Amino acid sequence: MVEEIFANEQFLSEPVGLYKPIDYTLRLGGKRIRPMMLLASGCMFGAEPEELHDAAIGIELFHNFTLLHDDLMDRSPLRRGQPTVYTKWDDNTAVLSGDTMFAMAWRCFLRINSPHSHAAMRCFCDTAIEVCxxxxxxxxxxRMTMADGVGLGMYMEMIRQKTAVLLAASLEIGALLAGAQDEEVERIRNFGLHLGLAFQLQDDLLDGYGDTAVFGKKTGQDIRDNKKTYLPLLARTMCNNQQRDELDSLFSAKKNMDEEEKVRRVMAIYNTVGLRRAVDTTIAEEFSHAVECLDSVGAEEGRKRPLRDLVQTLFCRKK
Amino acid sequence: MVEEIFANEQFLSEPVGLYKPIDYTLRLGGKRIRPMMLLASGCMFGAEPEELHDAAIGIELFHNFTLLHDDLMDRSPLRRGQPTVYTKWDDNTAVLSGDTMFAMAWRCFLRINSPHSHAAMRCFCDTAIEVCxxxxxxxxxxRMTMADGVGLGMYMEMIRQKTAVLLAASLEIGALLAGAQDEEVERIRNFGLHLGLAFQLQDDLLDGYGDTAVFGKKTGQDIRDNKKTYLPLLARTMCNNQQRDELDSLFSAKKNMDEEEKVRRVMAIYNTVGLRRAVDTTIAEEFSHAVECLDSVGAEEGRKRPLRDLVQTLFCRKK
Structure with a gap:
């Protein structure tokens, strides 16, 4: 349904220098997980899919706007295996086409014909600010090192705002547009927050422990990039002093260090402290909290099916 | 009133790396002409100023967001005599703080408590897209040269979207929130479009013919920068073939040409064809159209006073 909605939507317009990169970004695909969740949540609470189309497109436009600007800021040359906008065009195009996508997302939300559209827009707006x-x-x-005091608490708050909040908002907006009651909206939002955290922690885990053949990319990239993900931050709390010093020094190593040796040494510490099992436990807990929230939602079991299937798919993902 | 509204508004929050540049930008001041126009228009149609505060802040937040991103894209190091955000901080800060300001502008619009808030937001959204x-x-x-066919029509359409539309929207939003009738909204919007064009053409004229002592900056900068403003584009239509070839070649000259000699030669052509008078006429016509629109508005003469005074101030401006 989501792919059909996007196939029917026209993103090209004049001037082409502005809209071509927008069309390119939106046609690259992606999992469309946010509009899917919005539709699944809205329909669970009794909305008709058509009432949700504009919000579903709006949320995906917003998500792609953040990717466009994030890729520019992070200097990521590839996205979904294709050149990012700032590499295919230039920095200015990435800035301005991104801005325009954000405005286009608002146009979608303003098209919503529902007594609940204002509540949906407030949720969207607060979410946009949190994502920034x-x-x-x-x-x-x-710019900080682990020894500077980057801790698990800061990290969890960061991924909550950067990833989980938008998944939660997608579900919340669906529920709001369906006219769900406040407590139900809160429940489905919390479901999204737990699912979002689990999803991001899985990403972190797969970087260290993914099966390269299935994962589709080389593992250990976060280690090579000195990225302070959940893995090293949790490992630090499980280390003795000597291991912690070694980990800190490996994660502040300059680029000229032998990279494979570095990955090997970091993974050795992870394995010694039993990191994989600990992270697996946290992820399973987040999924379990998510399922509890979904259980508590007052809707027919049959209507919960799509979201339960989504949880199952995400829980088993190997890439 | 506008300064008071801004003095009472809090823009600082966490994380400071995101909000400090926003607060800095908004405290730099500026003429605040858009919120002033919004208030003047809304009050003319009978709204209370307090009903307009959120929209007034929102429109100024949006304007400052566009300045922040435009300065980054145009690599302008100074704004209002102070370093721009990308120079004082860095490119990424300019991108992300700008994005956040745009979202904050929406939060202001969503705070509006009025049956007309939806109409105001639609106007704001369409305007944001046009400005992009x-x-x-x-x-x-x-990237184009005058010989490539950059013409007056393209130029007028560009400044309409880049400058006039936002002035028009400020007035329109004030009128909408006051519950003005459709025809009145249309009139005050057209007033803003003509005023905006006049304002931009004055900018172009002052670059060539401003009194340096009053203007506060060196004249001829657009000529040094090969900027295809209204002046050279109109001059081209008044030239003979030889003058046009000279003008085209001067406006595609490389940086190593003697700049003062270049300014002198361009101004000589302008003066030969009688450019100043022609531009003065166009500007006066736009002001006159603007005044006709304001005349046609169905509101008490006393309530039109602030906008009439604004026209007068702008008409006489020498900088």
Missing amino acids: EGQQKDMDFE | EGQQKDMDFE
């Missing part, structure tokens, strides 16, 4: 705050914290993080 | 399109056309322009 999360991205800023992520950039602040990059 | 105008900026893209401005950047496309930079």
Whole structure:
């Protein structure tokens, strides 16, 4: 349904220098997980899919706007295996086409014909601001070292804002547009927050422990990049002093260090302290909290099916 | 009143890396002409100033967001005599703090408590998209030469979108929130479009013919920068073939040409064809159209006073 909605939507317009990169970004695909969740949540609470189309497109436009600007800020040359906008065009195009996508997302929300559209827009707006705050914290993080005191608490708050909040908002907006009651909206939002955290922690885990053949990329990239993800931050709390000093020094190593040796030494510490099992436990807990929230939602079991299936798919993902 | 509104508004928050540049930008001041126009228009149609505060702050937040991103894209080191955000901080800060300001502008609009808030937001959204399109056309322009066919029509459409539309929207939003009738909204919007064009053409004229002592900056900067403003584009239509070839070649000259000699030669052509008078006429016509629109508005003469005074101030401006 989501792919059909996007296939029917026209993103090209004049001037082409502005809209071509927008169309390119949106046609690259992606999992479309946010509009899917919005539709699944809205329909669970009794909305008709058509009432949710504009919000579903709006949320995906917003998500792609953040990717476009994040890739520029992080200087990521590839996204979904294709050149990012700032590499295919230039920095200015990435800035301005991104801005325009954000405005286009608002146009979608303003098209919603529902007595609940204002509540949906408030949720969208608060979320947009939190996502920006999360991205800023992520950039602040990059400049700090683990010895500086980057801790698990800061990290969890950062990924909550950068990733989980938008998944939660997608579900919340669906529920709001369906006219769900406040407590139900709160429940489905919390479901999204736990699912979002689990999803991000899985990403972190797969970087260290993914099966390269299935994962599709080389593991250990976060280690090579000195990225302070959940893995090293949790490992630090499980280390003795000597291991912690070694980990800190490996994660502040310059680029000229032998990279494979570095990955090997970091993984050795992870394995010694039993990190994989600890992270697996946290992820399973987040999934379990998510399922509890979904259980508590007052809707027919049959209507919960799509979200339960989504949880199952995400829980088992190997890439 | 506008200064008081801004003095009472809190823009600082966490993370400071995100909000400090926003607060800095908004405290730099500026003429606050858009919120002033919004208030003047709304009050003319009978709204209470307090009903307009959120929209007034929102429109100024949006304007400052566009300045922040435009300065980054145009690599302008100074704004209002102070370092721009990307120079004082860095490119990424300019991108992300700008994005956040745009979201904050929406939060202001969503705070509006009025049956007309939805109409105001639709106007704001359409305007935001037009401003982005105008900026893209401005950047496309930079890469074209006059001989490529950059013409007056394209230029007027570009400044309409980049400058006039936001002034018009400020007035329109004031009128909408006051519950003005459709025809009145249309009139005050057209007033803003003509005023905006007049304002931008004055900018172009002052660059060539401003009194340096009053203007506060060196004249001829657009000529040194090969900027295809209204002046050279109109001059081209008044030239003979030889003058046009000379003008085209001067406006595609490389940086190593003697700049003062270049300014002197361009101004000589302008003066020969009688450019100043022609531009003065166009500006006076736009002001006159603006006044006709304001005349046609169905409101008490006393309530039109602030906007009439604004026209007068702008008409006489020498900087």
